[in-house]
Structures are given as C-alpha cells and as structure tokens.
Amino acid sequence: MGVGIQVDKLNAWYGKSQALHDISIKVEANHATALIGPSGCGKSTFIRCLNRMHETSPEARVEGQVRIGELDAYNGTSPTQLRRRIGMVFQKPNPFPTMSIYHNVAAGLKLNGFTNRKHLDDIVEKSLQSSALWEEVKDTVHKKSGASLSGGQQQRLCIARALAVEPEVLLMDEPCSALDPISTGKIEELIFQLKEQYTIVIVTHNMQQAARVAEFTGFFLLGKLIEYDKTEKIFTKPSDKRTEDYITGRFG
Amino acid sequence: MGSLRGAVPETATLQPRQRVLEISLWRRTADYLATGFAITTVILVLAPLVAIFAYLVYKGIGSINISFLTQIPKPPGEVGGGMANAIAGSVVILAIASVLGVPLGIGAGIYLAEYGRNRFGDTVRFVSDVLNGVPSIVIGIVAYAIVVLRQKHFSALAGGVALAIMMVPTITRTTEEMLLLVPNVLREAAYGLGVPRWRTTLSIVLRTATSGIITGVMLAFARVAGETAPLLFTAFGNQYWNWRLEQPTAALPLQIFTYAISPYDDWHRQAWAGALVLIILIVSSVAAVRYVVRRGTLGGVA
Numbered sequence: 001m002g003v004g005i006q007v008d009k010l011n012a013w014y015g016k017s018q019a020l021h022d023i024s025i026k027v028e029a030n031h032a033t034a035l036i037g038p039s040g041c042g043k044s045t046f047i048r049c050l051n052r053m054h055e056t057s058p059e060a061r062v063e064g065q066v067r068i069g070e071l072d073a074y075n076g077t078s079p080t081q082l083r084r085r086i087g088m089v090f091q092k093p094n095p096f097p098t099m100s101i102y103h104n105v106a107a108g109l110k111l112n113g114f115t116n117r118k119h120l121d122d123i124v125e126k127s128l129q130s131s132a133l134w135e136e137v138k139d140t141v142h143k144k145s146g147a148s149l150s151g152g153q154q155q156r157l158c159i160a161r162a163l164a165v166e167p168e169v170l171l172m173d174e175p176c177s178a179l180d181p182i183s184t185g186k187i188e189e190l191i192f193q194l195k196e197q198y199t200i201v202i203v204t205h206n207m208q209q210a211a212r213v214a215e216f217t218g219f220f221l222l223g224k225l226i227e228y229d230k231t232e233k234i235f236t237k238p239s240d241k242r243t244e245d246y247i248t249g250r251f252g
Numbered sequence: 253m254g255s256l257r258g259a260v261p262e263t264a265t266l267q268p269r270q271r272v273l274e275i276s277l278w279r280r281t282a283d284y285l286a287t288g289f290a291i292t293t294v295i296l297v298l299a300p301l302v303a304i305f306a307y308l309v310y311k312g313i314g315s316i317n318i319s320f321l322t323q324i325p326k327p328p329g330e331v332g333g334g335m336a337n338a339i340a341g342s343v344v345i346l347a348i349a350s351v352l353g354v355p356l357g358i359g360a361g362i363y364l365a366e367y368g369r370n371r372f373g374d375t376v377r378f379v380s381d382v383l384n385g386v387p388s389i390v391i392g393i394v395a396y397a398i399v400v401l402r403q404k405h406f407s408a409l410a411g412g413v414a415l416a417i418m419m420v421p422t423i424t425r426t427t428e429e430m431l432l433l434v435p436n437v438l439r440e441a442a443y444g445l446g447v448p449r450w451r452t453t454l455s456i457v458l459r460t461a462t463s464g465i466i467t468g469v470m471l472a473f474a475r476v477a478g479e480t481a482p483l484l485f486t487a488f489g490n491q492y493w494n495w496r497l498e499q500p501t502a503a504l505p506l507q508i509f510t511y512a513i514s515p516y517d518d519w520h521r522q523a524w525a526g527a528l529v530l531i532i533l534i535v536s537s538v539a540a541v542r543y544v545v546r547r548g549t550l551g552g553v554a
Contacts, residue, residue: 056443058369084446094437098459108445111455158441165445 002199003069003168004029005050010064012045012054019045021223023064027216032191032200034210034231037220038246043203046220047171050201051086052079068169084112087162087198089172093154095146095161101128101137104146104157108165123164131160132190152183159190163198170194172202176209188213207247211235219243305531312528315521321529325491325507331518335526337493338507341408342533344495345487345503346477348412353419354469360420361427361465366453368428377425384421391417392482400486408494408501411487415479419472426468430461466545470538477534480505504530 005027012020020042027033035043048054049062052073066073073082095104103110105124114120124141128134133156137144146157155175162170172191176184191200191213204210210217211231218228219240227234227243238244245251319334326333360380364373395414400406434457442452458465476482483489488500489510504526511523 051444053440053443056440079443080446080448082446083444086444088440088444090437090440090444092437094435094441096438096441096456096460098462107442107456108447111442111445111447111451161441161445 001168001197002030002195005169005199005201006065006067007050008065010046010049010062010066012042012049012063013059013061014057015059019223020049023225025218025225025228027199027201029199030195030197031216032195032202032214033216033218034214035201035203035218035220036205036207036210036246037226038251039205041220042223043220044173045223047088047173047201047203050169050171051083051088053083053088055079084108084165085167086169086171087159087165087167089155089158089162089170089175091174092178093151093158095149095154095157097145097147099146100142101144101146101149101157102141105160105164107161112165124160127160127164128157130163130194131156132186133157133160150183152179152186155179155183155187156190159187159194163194168199170198170200172200174203174205177205184209207235219246221246308524308528308531311521311524312526315525316528320522320525324493328514329516333522335502335504335507335522335529337490338502338504338526339529339533341487341490341494341502342477342504342530344408344497345411345415345483345501346473348409348497349415349419349476350469350473352412353416353472354423356416357420357423357469357472358427358465360424361431362453362458364424364428365431366449366457377428380421380424383417384425387481388418388479389481389484392484392486395482395486403498405498406486406488406500407498408487409497411483411501411503414482414486415476418476418479418482419469422472422475423465423468426471427461427465430464430468431457433464434460463545466541470541474534474538478505478530480509504533 005025007023007025007027010020010023011018023042023046035046037043045054050066050068050073052062054060054062062074064074068082068085071077071082071085096107099107102124105127106120109120109123125134125138128137128141133153136153137149137157146154149157155178159170159175176187179187188209191202194200200214202210202214214231216228217231217234219226219234219238219242221242227238227240229239233239234243235247238247319332320336321334321339322336323332323334324337325335360376364376367373368376392414395410395417399410399413403410438456438460439452442456443449447456483503483506487503487506489506490500490502494501508523508526508530511519511526514520
C-alpha cells in the first residue's frame with residue numbers, strides 16, 4: 001500500500017545556485033499528484049529530493065524535512081534503505097542494455113541480494129502484469145534484451161522494474177516525454193490503475209496529462225511551490241494569478 | 253529520373269539542367285577522388301600488416317614441425333631442436349603479467365571513472381600517461397631493481413612484473429574511458445532501485461562496459477606479448493625447461509632475438525618460425541577471449 005509524503009521547508013542547491021525555496025507539501029497516500037511548471041522550475045529537483053537522488057549530483061545540497069510514511073528520509077535513514085521503498089521512473093526509458101527483460105525486472109531484487117528463483121519468477125510476472133507489458137513479452141522474457149523493445153515498451157519495462165521491489169511510492173519524472181501518443185495513453189491508463197496500490201508523484205510538462213491522471217496538482221515556478229490543490233481547482237479556478245497565467249498559456 | 257524530367261515544362265528546365273550537369277560532373281569527380289583517397293589510405297594501412305604476416309608465414313611455416321613445438325634448443329651449431337620451453341615460458345610470463353596487471357588496471361580505471369574527479373584522480377591520470385610513454389627497457393630495469401636484485405635471481409616472476417607494469421596504464425585509461433561512456437541514467441536507474449553505489453559500479457556499469465574493457469585488456473596483452481627489452485634482464489631466457497617461477501625462464505621474444513643474431517642458418521630459420529608462432533599465439537588468444545566474452549554476455553541475456 002502507498003504511504004503519504006510530508007515535506008517541510010525543503011531547500012535544495014546545485015553548488016551556489018538555489019533550486020528549491022522552502023517547499024512544504026503534503027502528498028496524499030494512494031493518489032496521483034502531478035507537478036507542473038515551466039522548464040527549470042525545480043519540479044524534477046523536487047522529486048529527486050524525495051528519494052535522495054538529488055545528492056548524487058556533484059555539489060548538490062539539501063536542507064529541510066521529508067517524511068515518507070513514518071520514515072524520516074534525511075535523518076537516520078540511508079539513501080539505499082529509502083530508495084528501496086520508493087520506485088522511480090525516468091524521463092527517458094533506461095533499461096539495463098546487457099540484461100534480458102526478465103533480469104531487468106529482477107535487477108532490483110537480485111542486486112539487493114534476493115536470489116530465490118521461484119520467488120523471482122513470481123515477482124517478475126506480477127510486475128510485468130502490473131505494468132501491462134506481460135502479454136506482449138511473456139514468450140521472450142529470457143530471450144530478448146530489454147533494449148530491444150520499443151520505446152513505449154521500454155518505459156513500461158522500467159515501470160515493472162520499479163514495481164518489482166514493491167515500493168510504497170512511485171516517482172515519475174516526465175515518464176511520457178519521449179513517447180508517442182499511443183504509448184503515452186497506455187502509461188496514463190497504467191497510472192490510473194497503479195494509484196490504487198501506490199502513491200504516485202508525477203512530473204509532467206503536459207497539462208492535459210496532469211488533468212487526466214492526477215487528483216492533486218502542484219504548480220512550481222522559479223524553485224517555489226506557487227499553488228497546490230485539487231487538480232480540478234487548479235485548472236478551473238486557481239487562486240494565484242501566476243498559476244492562471246501558466247495554465248492559460250500566457251507564459252511558460 | 254528521365255520520366256520525371258519530361259513532366260516538367262521544357263522552358264523551365266533548359267538552363268538549370270545544364271548547370272545540374274556541370275555540378276554533377278564536378279561532384280562526381282570529387283566523389284571519385286575522395287573515395288579513391290580513402291581506399292588508398294586503407295590499403296596503405298593494411299599493406300604492412302599483410303606483408304609482415306605473409307612474409308612470416310613464407311619464412312617460418314616450413315620450420316614449424318613437431319620437434320620445433322615439443323623439443324628444447326639443441327647446443328649451438330647442432331641442427332634441430334625446438335622452442336617448446338620458450339613457448340611455455342611465454343605463456344607462463346604472460347599469465348603472471350595478466351594476473352597482476354589486469355585487476356590493477358581495471359581497478360584503477362574504475363576509480364578514475366567513478367570516484368576520480370579530483371586532484372588525486374588527475375595525478376593518477378597524468379602518471380599513467382607518463383608510464384605509458386616510458387621506454388620498455390627502462391621498465392625492465394625497474395623490474396630488475398625491485399624483483400631480480402631482491403631475489404638474487406633472474407626469474408619468470410620478474411619478467412611477469414615488468415610486463416604487468418607495461419599493461420597497467422593502457423588498461424587503466426581504456427577502462428576509464430569505457431566506463432565514462434556508460435550513460436549516467438543507468439547508474440541512476442540502479443540507485444533508484446536502492447542498489448548501493450559499489451554494487452551499481454560492479455554489476456551495472458562495469459557489466460555494460462565489458463566488451464570495451466576487454467578490447468583494452470587485449471590491446472595491452474598483445475602489446476606486451478611481443479616485448480623483448482623488458483625481459484632481457486628479468487626473465488633472462490633459458491635453454492632448458494623450467495617450471496619454477498623464481499628461476500630464469502625462456503620466452504619466445506628472447507629466443508627469437510638470440511637466434512636471429514646467431515651465426516647459424518638453422519637458428520635463423522627457427523627464429524622465423526618462433527616469430528610466426530608468437531603472432532599466432534597472440535591472435536588466437538585475443539580471438540578466444542573475445543569469443544568467450546561474447547558468449548558470456550549473450551548468456552546473460554538468454
């Protein structure tokens with residue numbers, strides 16, 4: 001089951017330039033939350049702070065509090081412990097090119113020391129089913145490399161890979177920006193099903209996508225969270241002028 | 253094309269068509285010239301290789317026989333005998349060099365690529381480039397000083413150490429470059445699954461770069477396999493069988509050198525044969541490693 005996320009006064013820097021300013025937000029468990037805003041506004045940086053991926057960039061720094069369920073992300077939790085409970089899907093599909101479809105999905109478990117063959121088989125099948133890829137690849141999971149799939153299939157493979165470690169939260173960083181409309185549709189459908197079991201935070205450039213998949217939407221601008229509310233409210237009667245300007249296409 | 257041209261009104265095409273012809277003549281000439289130049293350079297590059305190999309086969313193949321491959325050298329002046337001990341010695345020395353040099357080189361390469369973006373890393377890079385340019389005879393002297401003088405023996409071990417030192421910089425720099433080619437998104441994918449950094453480096457990054465790293469290792473191997481100078485006062489050479497690592501050991505390049513400068517015709521013939529065997533040894537081990545690695549990688553996919 002998904003857990004909620006509570007963020008308090010989160011600040012993040014790349015070297016001397018500050019990318020996030022005092023972000024506080026409460027993400028509901030088992031819902032999809034979309035983050036929108038123009039390029040470079042800090043949405044990606046923000047979700048990369050949630051699983052402590054931000055600090056892998058050179059000279060990156062974070063301050064503030066992030067709670068994933070009961071887990072205090074920056075106090076007494078190691079990044080690896082944290083990331084095992086938070087799945088991440090990236091902008092470009094990035095399957096491991098030397099591994100078969102099967103091993104791509106099993107990678108998270110195998111590399112963390114789980115080797116029970118039967119258990120792995122079950123998890124791989126279940127994850128590929130959850131990501132709606134099983135029917136397309138079930139005969140070739142061992143024969144084909146993950147890199148041989150089409151872009152949309154690769155992205156669903158990456159989602160299966162993230163689900164296989166049984167996370168509580170799924171972070172998606174513009175998961176459809178490299179995909180065609182049909183694949184995008186499939187992924188959006190998937191997000192709809194997945195939020196029954198996971199808490200989903202999705203960064204998107206596509207406002208229609210946010211409106212379609214998310215119950216809550218946050219609008220970022222210049223490293224600040226300008227407005228955060230029910231998606232319907234954001235897109236119909238936003239309370240901030242800047243949000244209104246953005247969603248009506250006056251800038252960004 | 254002809255039918256297409258017919259479809260266009262005559263007046264509109266008359267002048268441009270002439271110009272098109274002129275341009276295409278010049279372009280065709282340029283195309284031929286450039287292609288010809290490219291082919292010529294390829295031939296110039298390949299010719300020495302083919303010539304060397306053909307000449308080696310021509311001079312050496314006649315002297316390769318069972319006794320050459322199974323017997324040790326006869327005393328000076330006697331006809332017959334072989335280089336079996338030198339072939340075995342070369343294999344032993346190269347095995348020692350690989351066991352010492354490959355892990356060290358790959359390890360240093362991993363450090364430079366994954367952790368070495370600092371002053372220490374820059375120093376290692378510089379030193380490794382300098383080491384790559386040090387004359388092989390000097391590396392022989394170093395191995396002499398640190399192994400032979402201490403052991404008070406010429407030995408296979410000393411020869412292996414000398415060759416290992418020569419392998420390290422090549423392997424280090426190619427490993428580093430191959431690892432840097434691995435896209436960062438793959439590292440992030442693994443981190444995102446909660447895989448620790450060391451595990452990511454070994455199981456994802458290194459594995460993705462395997463074929464490139466193998467190429468670097470084989471380049472280094474092929475280069476040192478034919479080295480003579482570093483072995484002169486380390487392995488030293490031996491006219492008899494020796495399987496003990498701390499004793500002077502025969503090696504193909506040394507034996508070829510000794511035989512080639514000798515006054516005996518039979519030894520000259522054997523030197524040619526030895527050179528051919530050496531090349532075959534290098535080519536076949538490079539091919540074998542490639543074959544095994546390719547099967548191994550595909551095995552991972554299957």
